[in-house]
Amino acid sequence: MTSIDVSREQFRLSMLLYDTRYRSLTIQVVAMIALMSAAAWLVNNTVENLSALGKDFSFRFLGQRAGYDISQTLIPYTNDDTHARAALVGIVNTLLVAFVGCLLATAIGVTMGVLRLSRNWIVARLAAVYVDGFRNIPVLLWILATMAVITDTAPAPSAFRGDNATASMIFGSVAVTNRGVYVPWPIFGPGWQIVVGTFLLSVIAILVFGRWAKARQDATGQILPTFWIKLGLFVLPVLIADQIAGRPISLDYPELQRFNFEGGGFLDKSFIALTLALSLYTGAFIAEAVRAGIQAISRGQSEAAAALGLRSGRIMSLVILPQALRVIIPPLISQYLNLTKNSSLAIAVGYADVRATLGGITMNQTGRELECMLLLMGFYLILSLLISGTMNWYNARVALKER
Amino acid sequence: MHDVSFVRHEMLSPQPAPASQVGPLRWARENLFSSILNSFLTIVSAAAVILALAHLWPWFAHSVWHAGSLRECREMIAQRWGEDATGACFAVIRDRWKQFLFGFYPSELYWRPTLSFVLLLAALAPILFSAVPRRMLWFSIAFPGIVYWLLWGGSLALPICVYAGFLVGMLVHRLVGPRFGSLLALIGGVLATLIWWFYLAGPVAGLLETILPFLTLEPVASKRFGGFMLSIVIGATGIAFSLPLGVLLALGRRSGLFIIQSICIGFIEFIRGVPLITLLLVASFLLNIFLPPGTNFDIILRVIIMVTLFSAAYMAETIRGGLAALPRGQYEAADALGLDYWQAMRLVIMPQALKISIPNIVNNFISLFKDTTLVAIIALLDPIGLVTSIRADSNWNGIVWELYGFVALIFFICCYSMSVYSKHLERRLRTDHR
Structure with missing residues (x-):
């Protein structure tokens, strides 16, 4: 036997460099050591610098009194509350912008993406102008410009006064002013739980009915007018419950008082400018994703569907969209992430998001830059991971099941 | 037999197509009024366009280019076109365009x-x-x-010495390579470069400066940079450095070496998970805390580093997409040819992967260039920061659209030409047969 027994070959130190079996290990160990020493160097520098500045590393400042006011809060907050509470107000505000912005951006993006493929020349051109315009100009500029539009062109509250007022409320209930928008706001009277409970039940009923109708269609081929039945389920029980419970939920309309509108709900102009600009900007990117997704489906698919005798609406909803969705969703996820991260530009219009409270006023007041930035980055990181996790889970559900 | 024929003997002379089937009328029928919904959309959008133009045109037509303040502008417009005429006051751009270009240089x-x-x-x-x-x-x-020498001034010796570091590294690589193999040569080259930069470059630069004093320009402080110059400096540097860094990160993420892979994934996901503005805040508030006591380097340099790192993470993901799109056969063929890892990457894999990812790479460049405006938030005077400061000036207080429009136009031209170029590049590099 002359075969060489590889495992018995004597190990030499040089094999760490020249033998591909060990070399990757060497590289990794070197990388690890380099990373560790870099981290140690940074931590050491930080400790030295902090002690030179006379600071320590602690999060106790979160429990101290914040002492500043926040103009727009969704949860109760006064300037006697703690910094942690102020940060929470900011977090809720960020989430609000991100949530409303994503919904609005999706609506705008899908509409514009479809319109851009329209056979109508002028509509397609306008959609293209919208997409190119918003994609090629910085979002910060759009936020500032939207703010300027609201401040400059919307009427002041005083313009609504008098017999020959220059401005009037839309439908007599919504007032668009240069301070923000005043809208009717629901008031929950005694017994509101009945109505809300009925509403939740009817939503569940809609979901159950949808499943049942689909199963029935799969089994028998008969198609129910699901849309109208669902709409009925959505509206009627709530209306009936509202009547039975004695109309506990009513709307509070804004009314013009001496200096300003009172009552109703108030959407600050900074919130509107930020949300609108972010949605329009992100909508342009979503429109491109939607267009690419629809174009990725070959013409043969819609022709085959037409040959089966489907009408154009059903071709869209049963054949094209389910396939296009798989192409659209991954870029859609990253656009949602971008919108959420871009909401940190709120500072440009003075909206109190988490970057403005925790990473702005709290940081400046307490001088805890390191702790505040760590918390801020941690928050955004967790939020991003949550969004991408959720959307990836959804993507995996709709993904093409292959073998 | 009848000689009556029911068949025409001679051809009819050809008639022109009906008016509705040719020319603009047919085009309009097909593209504008093909259905009721389409006709409705056409009319609504045409009305919107006409309305917008009707508002914008007088504003442009009545524009004023020579004035010292917004009040003066308004007076001139009122005098020339009537009391309630609207008009643009482009005089502000004429007044401040040097600032828009160079900041306070x-x-x-x-x-x-x-x-x-x-x-x-x-x-x-x-x-x-x-x-x-x-x-x-x-x-x-x-x-x-x-x-670097032209913009910041100082002595040319410093850039020369920085470049010399690369030469030193390459020299060591050449010397070590044949005797000790490629990996040691690489490590040796990198070490030599670092040693040169940290310990030798400074004294050598000082020496050069005394020998060649005529190569010194008047230094200009970073805080005087501004306007589009600042955007271009940050954008161009970021673009130039983020692509190679992104390639390295993407290769690291796909390398299969657990520790390197984890480092790359951690870095990429961290950077992609936080907004750029928080990184810029770190650059402006925190970077000094992480560095040895007493170091205080230029704010623009710090911003450039952060923008580059930020963009590199996105670039890495883009390139990883391109790498994943290549068929396995390409990797195997490169191995079969006996190419080592770097040769395979350089000659076979990267050219194809980069070609696939061109549109997305250019999109990254565009968003990087747009993101340079965020430095306005940490109080650097980029075009948007300048707009804010001009609007605060008592002469131009109240001016909005002229300034935003001007900045938007310049950004649009830059970004749009980048996307046009990417389409050109895609066409040029297309090697498949169509």
């Missing part, structure tokens, strides 16, 4: 940024267009050093 030194910009075009030419001679690439490589 000393006006007697404007030739330096201007020359840098011209050189930038010259340096870009060989990269962008294949018709330009390849030898020009050496200039492109030398360009960053020259521009």
Whole structure:
């Protein structure tokens, strides 16, 4: 036997460099050591610098009194509350912008993406102008410009006064002013739980009915007018419950008082400018994703569907969209992430998001830059991971099941 | 037999097509009024366009280009076109355009940024267009050093010594390579470069400076940079450095070496998970805390580093997509040819992966360039920061659309030409047969 027994070959130190079996290990160990020493160097520098500045590393400042006011809060907050509470107000505000912005951006993006493929020349051109315009100009500029539009062109509250007022409320209930928008706001009277409970039940009923109708269609081929039945389920029980419970939920309309509108709900102009600009900007990117997704489906698919005798609406909803969705969703996820991260530009219009409270006023007041930035980055990181996790889970559900 | 024929003997002369089937009428029928819904959409959008133009046109037509303040502008418009006429006051751009271009750069030194910009075009030419001679690439490589010297001033010795570091590294690589193998040569080269930069470059630069004093320009502080010059400096540097860094990160993420992979994934996901603005805040508030006591380096440099790192993470994901899109056969064929890892990457994998990812790479460049405006939030005077400061000026208080419109137009031109170029590049590099 002359075969060489590889495992018995004597190990030499040089094999760490020249033998591909060990070399990757060497590289990794070197990388690890380099990373560790870099981290140690940074931590050491930080400790030295902090002690030179006379600071320590602690999060106790979160429990101290914040002492500043926040103009727009969704949860109760006064300037006697703690910094942690102020940060929470900011977090809720960020989430609000991100949530409303994503919904609005999706609506705008899908509409514009479809319109851009329209056979109508002028509509397609306008959609293209919208997409190119918003994609090629910085979002910060759009936020500032939207703010300027609201401040400059919307009427002041005083313009609504008098017999020959220059401005009037839309439908007599919504007032668009240069301070923000005043809208009717629901008031929950005694017994509101009945109505809300009925509403939740009817939503569940809609979901159950949808499943049942689909199963029935799969089994028998008969198609129910699901849309109208669902709409009925959505509206009627709530209306009936509202009547039975004695109309506990009513709307509070804004009314013009001496200096300003009172009552109703108030959407600050900074919130509107930020949300609108972010949605329009992100909508342009979503429109491109939607267009690419629809174009990725070959013409043969819609022709085959037409040959089966489907009408154009059903071709869209049963054949094209389910396939296009798989192409659209991954870029859609990253656009949602971008919108959420871009909401940190709120500072440009003075909206109190988490970057403005925790990473702005709290940081400046307490001088805890390191702790505040760590918390801020941690928050955004967790939020991003949550969004991408959720959307990836959804993507995996709709993904093409292959073998 | 009848000789009555029911068949026409001679051909009819051809008739012109009906008016509804030719020319603009047919085009309009097909493209504008093909259905009721389409007709409705056409009319609504045409009305919207006409309304917008009707508002915008007088504003442009009544514009004023020579005035010292917004009040003066308004008076001139009212005098010339009537009391309630609207008009643009482009005089503000005329008044401040040097600031928009150069920020607060000393006006007697404007030739330096201007020359840098011209050189930038010259340096870009060989990269962008294949018709330009390849030898020009050496200039492109030398360009960053020259521009650093031109813009910030000081002695040319410093950039020369930085470049010399690369030469030293390559020299060591050459010397070590044949005797000890490629990996040791790489490590040796990198170490030699680092040693040169940290310990030798400073004294050598000092020596050079005393020998060649005429190579010194008047230094200009970073805080005087501003306007589009600042955007271009940050954007161009970020673009130039984020691509190679992104390639390395993408290769690291796909390397299969657990520790390297984890480092790359951690870095990429961290950067992609936080907004750029928080990184810029770190650059402006925190970077000094992480560095040895007493170091305090330039704010623009810090911003450039952060923007580059941020963009590199996105670039890495883009390139990873391109790498994943390549069929396995390409990797295996490269291995079968006996190429080592770096050769395979350089000669086979990367050219194809980069080609696939061109549109997304250029999209990354565009968003990087747009993101340079975020430095306005940490109080640097980029175009948007300038707009804010001009609006606060008592002469121009209340002016909005002229300024935003101007900045938006310039950004639009830059970004749109980048996307047009990417389409050109895609066409040029398309090697499949269609």
